[in-house]
Amino acid sequence: MFTPDENIFSDEYPLRENYQPEQIQERDNELKKYRNALQPVINGAPPKNIFLYGKTGVGKTVATNYLLDHLQEDAGEYGIDLTVIKQPCNNISSSYQVAVNLLNQLRGPDSRVSTTGYPQQDVFNMLYDELDELGGTVLIVLDEIDNIGGNDDILYELPRAESNGYVDDVWPGIIGISNDFTFRDQLSPKVKDTLCEEEIHFPPYDANELTSILGDRAEKAFHDGVLNDEVIPLAAAFSAQDSGSARQGLRLLHKAGELARSNEASTVEEKHIRSAQKELERDQLEDGMRELTTQGHLVLCSVSAFEITEVAPVRTQEIYERYQNYADRISADALGERRIRDHLSELSLHGFLTVAERNDGFHGGSYYEYELNVDLGSVLAVLSEISRLEDIPEMLESAADREGLT
């Protein structure tokens, strides 16, 4: 029933997200700076705190893994006591949670600590005890640290643990990785001084750099001669234009390969890249829509309704009235208007809605008008999967049919 697939891919692994290449390409300057910043560890000095910033998929995490692997090897060789702790901070929204997660990572699975309940300082103290236990130099990598927002206590606490006498035998060093440039400016001044003593900026890749990275991975992943010549430059161009992210480019290649495979094509061509691009874009939007709360869904329903009757763009006030209607229909408590404004701005932030500021001056004042920024069909498709909304999506769908919009 299952047979190994041998037409397109020789090995899909190099296209996956967690693939760790043996060499890092196109990041020579950044690596050099990074290596210098880590040098004190090998010299037996206290580690520097390092802050990396740059958008997703520009090599921050890969470079960190690469250098720290080598650092650990070399530390072993020179008899230096080094521990590296990696803590991904996606889905972590506060310093408290970061501390708990670090703590649980250090403790065995049998003595883990609940993620709530303790006073913050208690968690920090437990963490200090564990660090003291480790001793030596401890590098703590906090990936996607911008998730903690303005709540940056942990970034203040950890670097000072030693000078404040919370720990005796350990040199903690923080490596913060952030996707968000503005995160650095949001940090409280006391944190900025210490954490940002060494900053390394990773710029987005340009199309040439992406071509070389994608080319290298593709060589490992695809059979010889499977890729048409224009495929890699096109994938590189798409992702350079959009985000400068290697991750996006790799996803694109992978998806295009899968499409070619399922079409039983013998080569991957330009058209596969183009449809892969469309498909990935759509998947991402649809996933985003699914993840909204019921209230968010209701707001989206409301805007869609106006879209169908072609009165969009529509102002907040009218959306709110419609929303109240729908909330009532599914017997949910209708939220206050202020909250709906938050939901609306969240929806526009995700790119589901576009917002335009209008101002009617003396007799109108200023207000926002929203309209759908995504295909009505896919909005309704997603909404109709959500049972909590009962018959609202169906209603909208049949209304759209009547208007001939689907």
Add this chain to the structure above:
DNA sequence: ACTCCACAGGAATTGAGGGGTG
């Protein structure tokens, strides 16, 4: 230049829901 509309969005607070210790 001034006024005034109608809303945007910041700040502080609440309350329910996860959990802790003694």
Add this chain to the structure above:
DNA sequence: CACCCCTCAATTCCTGTGGAGT
């Protein structure tokens, strides 16, 4: 059980704002 902690959506209260009308 009484009392406390963290989190996050939601509420309350409020100040800020851009430009058409005067």
